[in-house]
Amino acid sequence: MKSDIAKTEQTKQRFHHRHLPNFTRLTKFIWWKFSHLYFPIWIHFMTDKYEGRRHHLVVDIIYSVVTFILIAVNLAMGIWYYLYFVPADLELQIVTTSEVVSGEPMHVNVIYSNPGRDLKQATMDIYLPEGYIPGEQHNAHSLQHVELGSLPSGSSGVVTISGVVFGDIGETYDVRIIADYQSAGRTFYEAATHHFSVLKSSFELGLELPKAVVYGEPVEGTLVLINHSIVPRKNILLTLSAPAGFRAAGIDAGDSEAALNVFTQQITIPSIAAGQELRIPLTGIFIQPTSDEVVLGDLETEVRISGTSGVESEIIDSARLFDDGGKSNVVSLILPRVVATLKSPVALNFGFPLSSTITVRNAGNSVMQQVALKVFATGSALVPSRATAAVVKSGEREVSQSVTLNDGFLVLPVIEELAVGESATITLSIPTTILTTQNVSASLRVTGSVFAPLVDETIAIPAASSVTKFNSRVELGVDTVYTTPGGEQLGYGPNPPRAWEVTAYRVVMTLRNVNNVIAGTRVTTQLPTQVEWTGENSVSAGTELTYDESTRTVTWKIPALPPQSDAYGAQFEVWLTPNHLQIGQIPAITLDTKAVTTDAFTGSAILMSAGATSASGAVVE
Known part of the structure; x- marks a missing residue:
């Protein structure tokens, strides 16, 4: 035991009195002071510094504990500050x-x-x-x-x-x-x-219109819609606007199911597929301003098409419409330079040619060139393929020539030039055919274009039109009958007639109406002096037959006659008493038979004549 204590004391003396290997004096001093302050227990056991001074050891231990606590607290506060006051960043x-x-x-x-x-x-x-x-x-x-x-x-x-x-x-x-x-x-x-x-927007809107148009004349344009997107569009609403009074009149929807509201000037289209292009023909008209505050004459205006559309998608509200902007077109509005008029008969009989006169006049202030007219003729009775036309200009008449029929239009001869105030007349003749259908009419509409050098544009000629109605075909017949073709005898007395003897005949009148309702029909005939009215007669229902003895006139009145295949009829009996001066002659039974009626469709009066009738043979003795 004593030997171990002696070894420990010897070690302390060696540590205290000797330098550590490879330490400099400064390093040893710093390490010694640091160890003395923070590790007094270690110094106590390794050296004899605290020999006989144990109270110093207690003080240094308290000091080192407090120091360690302060250091730990500072470290903890640093960690806490880093964790809670230095935010993370993304x-x-x-x-x-x-x-x-x-x-x-x-x-x-x-x-x-x-x-x-x-x-x-x-x-x-x-x-x-x-x-x-x-x-x-x-x-x-x-x-x-x-x-x-x-x-x-x-x-x-x-x-x-x-x-x-x-x-x-x-x-x-x-x-x-x-x-x-x-x-x-x-x-x-x-x-x-x-x-x-x-x-x-990828939904492209466009409106194609002529560069120059005439007030009051129909304008043909095209709405162009192109969906460049890969997503279909729906609930498309297009709005037309123009400060110069453009009004859309109609569209040709085709397969697009587009609809035009003429009151709001809006066009609705249900949908357009991704990548689809729609071209919708549009017709409209520019209405010329009449307000005193507006300067009338040629001007330029913008016609704008704007639109909104929805999207075919699950995540976008079906009622949501997106503004797709719009497109404007600049159009020159021009007052009429050439005026055309068209005159045709109000009523015409079947089989007669429809002859119309077209007059074009240069109402502008400069020479007009290349006056090109075309006529759209409609009517089942017309034969436009055989139409002819002749031009009269400056008093000189050109020879009639056939008219070209192109795409339903009769293309008239081109008038090369019209001076200021000059007019030209084209006479158009269209043959007609005979029909049995009712209320037949024919309409002509002349349109055209003219080149105006002053504005360097080809502009439209205001259209002119006419309507011609066809009179009903009414057939009048009258005959004197003694024996019917079937052999039935209706008359009596000698046949052929004998002088100074009475022979009775039956006068038969017929009226056949083919096409239109006629009204107020009067059929009249006169009896010669040798013929007497017997009063025996019969007529079709609703008609009346009378005889005026003073004028010897027989009158058949038909208030109204609809078109029908069967003829109306009236018959009456007469007595013939020839004299000896008529031997060898065939006496007349009735004089000329005439009829007048009014066509309820055309309003025209129709006149007819059937001529005189005579006895069945010459008078014998």
């Missing part, structure tokens, strides 16, 4: 375009990076605008949720959202991102926003 950046085309693809790239401590349970919510349709690889919602998971310090990545964006032209929309993550048991949030504007 950098977010949205990379995409700032100007988009409505209906075209838009890619949203979200770049994230972690420059600080490790992050856990990181997620990202991407809020897309209402008109954004994500691609098939994403969920069909405007909110895209992305799980990032754990993000070590220094990690980064990119999240790409691909889809098609829709919006109103000129409006600004936002893409917003909110990310949350955890670090040291706490939840942190980061946000980023990107603004973009809709520059134009």
Whole structure:
């Protein structure tokens, strides 16, 4: 036991009195002071410094404990400050375009990076605008949720959202991102926003109109709609507007199911497929202003077509319509330079040619060239393929020539030039055929164009039209009958007639109406002096037969006669008493039979004559 104590004392003396290997004096001094302050127990056991001074050991131990506590507290406060007052960081950046085309693809790239401590349970919510349709690889919602998971310090990545964006032209929309993550048991949030504007639309609108049009004349144009997007459009609403009084009158919808509201000047189209182009013919008219505040004459105006449309999508409200902008066309409005008039008969009999006169006059203030007219002739009784025309200009008449029939129009000879105030006349003759149909009419409409060197444009000639109605074909017949063709004897007395003896005959009148209702028909005939009215007669129902003894006139009145295949009839009995001076002659039974009636369709009076009738043979002794 004494030997161990002696060894320990010897070791203390060696440590205290000798330098440690390779230590300099300064290093030994610093290490000694540090050890003395913070590790007094170790110094006590390794050296004899505290021999006989144990109270110093107690003080140094208290000092070192307090020092260690202070150091620990400071370290704990530093760690606590780092964990709770130095926030974790997740950098977010949205990379995409700032100007988009409505209906075209838009890619949203979200770049994230972690420059600080490790992050856990990181997620990202991407809020897309209402008109954004994500691609098939994403969920069909405007909110895209992305799980990032754990993000070590220094990690980064990119999240790409691909889809098609829709919006109103000129409006600004936002893409917003909110990310949350955890670090040291706490939840942190980061946000980023990107603004973009809709520059134009992929739904292209267009309106094709002539460069120059004439007030009051029909204008033919074409609505052009092209859906360049990969997404179908629906509930399309187009609006026409023009300050110079343009009014759309009709459209040729075809398969598009388009409809025009002439009151609101709006056109609705149910849908248009992706990549589809629609061309819809449109007709309209420019109404010439009449207000005293408006300067009348040639001017230029803009006709604008604007529209809105919906989108075939699950995530966009079906009632949401996006503004697709519009397109304007500049049109020159020109007062009529050449005026055309058309004169045709009001009523015409079947089989007679329809002869019409077309007069064109230069009402402008300059020479007009290449006056080209064409006539659209409609009517089942017309034979336009055999039409002819002749031009009279400056008193000189051209030889009649056949007219070209092109696409349903009769193309008239071209008038090369019209001086200021000069007129030209074209006589058009169209053959007709005989029909049995009712209420037949024919209409002519002359249109054309003329080149105006003053404005260097080919402009339209205001249209002129006419309507001709065809009179009903009414057939009048009268005959004197003794024996019918079937052998039935209707008369009595000698036949052939004998002088100074009475022979009775039956006079039969017929009236057949073919086409239109006729009214107020009067059929009259006179009896010669040798013929006497017996009073025996019969007529078709609704008609009346009378005899005026003073004038020896028989009158058959028919109030109204509709078109029918069967003829109306009237018959009456007469006595013939020839004298000896008429032996060898065939005496007359009735004089000329005449009829007059009014065509209820055409309003024209129709006159007919059937001539005289005579006995069945010459008078014998």
